[in-house]
Amino acid sequence: MRLQLSKLAVIISFYINTIAATDRPRSFVCERKYFPADVISKAIGDSCNALEYADIKCRAIAAFDGTVLFGIRDAVLFSTPTRACHDHKYEGGNLLILETSTRRIDSRFVIDSMCNLIGLIYLNNRSFFRCAETIDSDHATDIGSDIWSNTLPKNFGYRCDHKIFHYQDILRSFEYLRLQFFKPAGTTRRLKPIKVSSDDFSGSDVYLWPVYADGMVRPGSLARTGLYRIATNGAKNMLGLMYRNNKDWHRCIEMKSVDPKLSTVGDGTKNSIGETIFDNLSAYKCGQRIFSIITLNSHMQAACRVIREDARKAAAGESSFPIPDPAAKHGEINTRFWPLRLPELNGDKNVQRQRYSYLKLDLDCKFLGVFKCVNGKFFSCLSLKASPSSLE
Known part of the structure; x- marks a missing residue:
């Protein structure tokens, strides 16, 4: 009742x-x-x-x-x-x-x-x-x-001072970078990373590569977002994302999605x-x-x-x-x-x-x-x- x-x-x-x-x-x-x-x-x-x-x-x-x-x-x-x-x-x-x-x-x-x-x-x-x-x-x-x-919580993306990059977009951009890493010399434009020593990565040297087309890789596009970069170690393994505030580089916060x-x-x-x-x-x-x-x-x-x-x-x-x-x-x-x-x-x-x-x-x-x-x-x-x- x-x-x-x-x-x-x-x-x-x-x-x-x-x-x-x-x-x-x-x-x-x-x-x-x-x-x-x-x-x-x-x-x-x-x-x-x-x-x-x-x-x-x-x-x-x-x-x-x-x-x-x-x-x-x-x-x-x-x-x-x-x-x-x-x-x-x-x-x-x-x-x-x-x-x-x-x-x-x-x-x-x-x-x-x-x-x-x-x-x-x-x-x-x-x-x-x-x-x-x-x-x-x-x-x-x-x-x-x-x-x-x-x-369970899933990888969702990165938050760089309130700017959001979706995880899959960054992965696609990194895969595009990897293709450039292993192309024969002289067949592609030389990629020049920025080398920094970051306390956000235990004081290690990290290499910062451009995020192509805001993480969305488009054929023939080399548009780069200078304030936001993919961080790798010396072996070119991806560590995360970093952004520049004035002259300093900071690690972006990794986010997971939950239900x-x-x-x-x-x-x-x-x-x-x-x-x-x-x-x-x-x-x-x-x-x-x-x-x-x-x-x-x-x-x-x-x-x-x-x-x-x-x-x-x-x-x-x-x-x-x-x-x-x-x-x-x-x-x-x-x-x-x-x-x-x-x-x-x-x-x-x-x-x-x-x-x-x-x-x-x-x-x-x-x-x-x-x-x-x-x-x-x-x-x-x-x-x-x-x-x-x-x-x-």
């Missing part, structure tokens, strides 16, 4: 999932853009604020289907642009809409309804792809193997990511749009988490709910509306013309239906009366 959620259950659910989530610093690479752990840490709070506070017209928070990229089939996730929210303090209204509508932002943070970071994604040719989660090679053995999936396990709390009352499975939900149709039970369940979890936080803020008269219940004027002081976030519409310039949908609930987190808002008035949507035992 499903759990009838109360205020106490909201608190328990929140803390169970928080304990289950990893507190390991996490960094990501989206194509060639590096997101360090300190940026990620701040972004989680920014994304959570966007989920809690932002006006529903704001495109900076959107529902995201994590089935394909993250294997999460029983919950809806939420995405925010990676360059939105930073250095902003919430003061009400559409704090993000200007930045998202005037700048092209191709990467997104993905969180769940409880503000846990799921991962990063990036947009390429109107399709989303998962960003690589990375760790520095010298830290790989310091982290317990129990957090990894069946795939962490998602924390799960599946006990029959929660889904795979720890969200409470709510009673009395059914799919709803608002106009031409259908909201599934999965979608409503995740939004209920987000709304109930904020109810818990609002209870703590009540003494200061603060509230995170974007839209108060108009019926409160007539005595219904214990009900709230929570916006149902829609999937991102790439390039859509007509968000102002959409009709917005909300779920209604009380302060005990009892689901009271789905409503659409037209010209400031709320109208009940059509319940499709799906089986309450199904999340499909």
Whole structure:
């Protein structure tokens, strides 16, 4: 039998999932853009604020289907642009809409309804792809193997003062160099390495060779990136990558990609990511749009988490709910509306013309239906009366 959620259950659910989530610093690479752990840490709070506070017209928070990229089939996730929210303090209204509508932002943070970071994604040719989660090679053995999936950390690339070189690109460039090493004298341009003594390589002499075409070897190309070079020993064995800062050469940081396990709390009352499975939900149709039970369940979890936080803020008269219940004027002081976030519409310039949908609930987190808002008035949507035992 499903759990009838109360205020106490909201608190328990929140803390169970928080304990289950990893507190390991996490960094990501989206194509060639590096997101360090300190940026990620701040972004989680920014994304959570966007989920809690932002006006529903704001495109900076959107529902995201994590089935394909993250294997999460029983919950809806939420995405925010990676360059939105930073250095902003919430003061009400559409704090993000200007930045998202005037700048092209191709990467997104993905969180769940409880503000846990799921991962990063990036947009390429109107399709989303998962960003690589990375760790520095010298830290790989310091982290317990129990957090990894069946795939062990893999060689990913090099980070040279935030510039990213993919491992396979550097290998191709090195193989191109090797061909030049062993060509007969006089048949190719003479390669002239830079010889340095580097403390980063135990004080040994290393030889620095150009990275051809940014690591991407192109026929006939001898374009070299002078600031970044492949390091070898005297036997021409590859040691790594180095970059120049002013007159000094520094070793680039080797990175590995990882695929962490998602924390799960599946006990029959929660889904795979720890969200409470709510009673009395059914799919709803608002106009031409259908909201599934999965979608409503995740939004209920987000709304109930904020109810818990609002209870703590009540003494200061603060509230995170974007839209108060108009019926409160007539005595219904214990009900709230929570916006149902829609999937991102790439390039859509007509968000102002959409009709917005909300779920209604009380302060005990009892689901009271789905409503659409037209010209400031709320109208009940059509319940499709799906089986309450199904999340499909």
